[in-house]
Every structure is written in C-alpha cells, then in structure tokens.
Amino acid sequence: MATLQKSRSITLRGSAQIVAEYFDYAINSILYQRAIYPSEDFNLVKRYGLNLLVSSDESVRAYLKQILAQVERWLLAKAINKLVMVITSRETREVLERWQFDIILETEADLTGNPKSAEQKKDKSEKEIQGEIAAILRQVTASITFLPELEPSTFNILAYTQGNAEVPATWVDSDPRDIVNAERVRLRSFATGVHRVDTMVSYRTDESAGAA
Numbered sequence: 001m002a003t004l005q006k007s008r009s010i011t012l013r014g015s016a017q018i019v020a021e022y023f024d025y026a027i028n029s030i031l032y033q034r035a036i037y038p039s040e041d042f043n044l045v046k047r048y049g050l051n052l053l054v055s056s057d058e059s060v061r062a063y064l065k066q067i068l069a070q071v072e073r074w075l076l077a078k079a080i081n082k083l084v085m086v087i088t089s090r091e092t093r094e095v096l097e098r099w100q101f102d103i104i105l106e107t108e109a110d111l112t113g114n115p116k117s118a119e120q121k122k123d124k125s126e127k128e129i130q131g132e133i134a135a136i137l138r139q140v141t142a143s144i145t146f147l148p149e150l151e152p153s154t155f156n157i158l159a160y161t162q163g164n165a166e167v168p169a170t171w172v173d174s175d176p177r178d179i180v181n182a183e184r185v186r187l188r189s190f191a192t193g194v195h196r197v198d199t200m201v202s203y204r205t206d207e208s209a210g211a212a
Contacts, residue, residue, distance in 0.1 A: 018192055030087075034087060075103070086157075136189075
C-alpha cells in the first residue's frame with residue numbers, strides 16, 4: 001500500500017505508487033458501479049476513509065495487477081501520458097463509455113525522487129492527497145445518477161505512452177476507441193506534487209449512437 005511521509009516532499013517512486021493505487025481503486029469502483037460484473041463478485045475494503053468495492057474475480061485481479069505494475073514502471077520512467085478504461089458492448093463491441101485518466105508531470109524529478117522545484121511547491125500531506133482521491137471516488141459512485149444504464153458489457157485498458165517507452169510484447173497497438181458526439185463529464189483532479197491526474201468520463205447518447 002502506498003504511503004507518504006508527511007514532513008518530506010514526495011518522491012517520484014512514491015508518487016508512482018500512489019497514482020497506480022488510485023487507478024486500481026478507480027477501475028474497480030467503475031466495474032462495480034457500472035455493473036460490468038455481478039455485485040457478489042466484489043469484496044468490501046476500507047481505503048481513503050471510504051468503503052470501496054474491489055473485484056474478487058481472480059482473472060480480473062490478475063489482469064489489473066499486470067497492467068498496473070507496467071503503468072507504475074512507465075510512471076517511474078516518465079513515459080506515460082494517459083490511461084483509458086474502455087467499456088464496450090458484449091454483443092455489438094461498440095464503445096459505450098470511455099473513462100480517461102490524464103497524467104501530467106508537475107515537476108521534473110530525478111529518479112532518486114528529489115523534485116527540482118520542490119522549494120516552489122507546498123508539500124502535501126498524506127491526508128490531503130487521500131482526501132482529493134476520496135473526492136474523485138465519491139464522484140465515480142455518484143456517476144450512476146447521470147450515466148445511462150449499460151447493456152451487458154466488458155472492458156479493456158489502453159495506455160498512451162511516449163514514443164521511446166519500452167512496451168512489453170503483451171501490449172498491442174489499438175485505435176483510440178473514441179465515441180462520436182459523446183457526452184463528457186470532467187471529474188475532480190488530484191495531485192501529489194510530482195504528478196497530477198485528471199479524470200473524465202465520455203459516454204454514448206442516442207445522438208452519438210445514431211452517428212456511429
């Protein structure tokens with residue numbers, strides 16, 4: 001579990017761990033809230049001061065573990081710009097929702113973890129960062145109030161990396177899986193002092209379905 005020392009600037013490695021952990025809980029929360037898998041396939045855990053649900057399905061857990069381990073390596077190498085969770089119809093394979101996590105490097109930090117501009121930034125405590133993440137996860141939970149009901153669906157993860165990034169053979173090129181004329185809702189952001197993560201969901205409407 002990622003932790004921070006309250007009295008010190010966060011390191012690049014510490015930030016990568018926090019961002020990857022956020023992705024884990026955010027993706028699991030989306031899987032539950034959007035009913036991609038049955039509710040009985042989730043276990044309750046406590047994190048960020050919230051009761052969260054995570055998948056107990058071994059294949060899902062293995063898939064996310066493999067992906068997020070690689071994402072953390074890309075974060076350490078400053079080689080990833082964006083992570084996208086794509087939800088598609090099981091029957092038609094059409095993209096129904098697209099959850100986008102933009103990753104912005106806030107400060108040039110060397111691999112020893114010392115931010116070069118740390119003196120210009122106010123250090124954040126673990127409590128502050130966790131509070132920002134909790135606010136986003138509450139928004140994910142509340143998203144069911146405005147997102148359309150989904151037909152039976154599946155999901156996959158896309159990563160947008162730098163041109164010089166080392167990409168394992170298990171990752172393959174994909175189109176962006178965009179939704180034409182999508183509705184877009186921007187959620188809150190969080191920042192560690194090294195990375196900022198912006199979260200947004202795009203979803204298909206009757207208009208976009210007709211355009212497709």
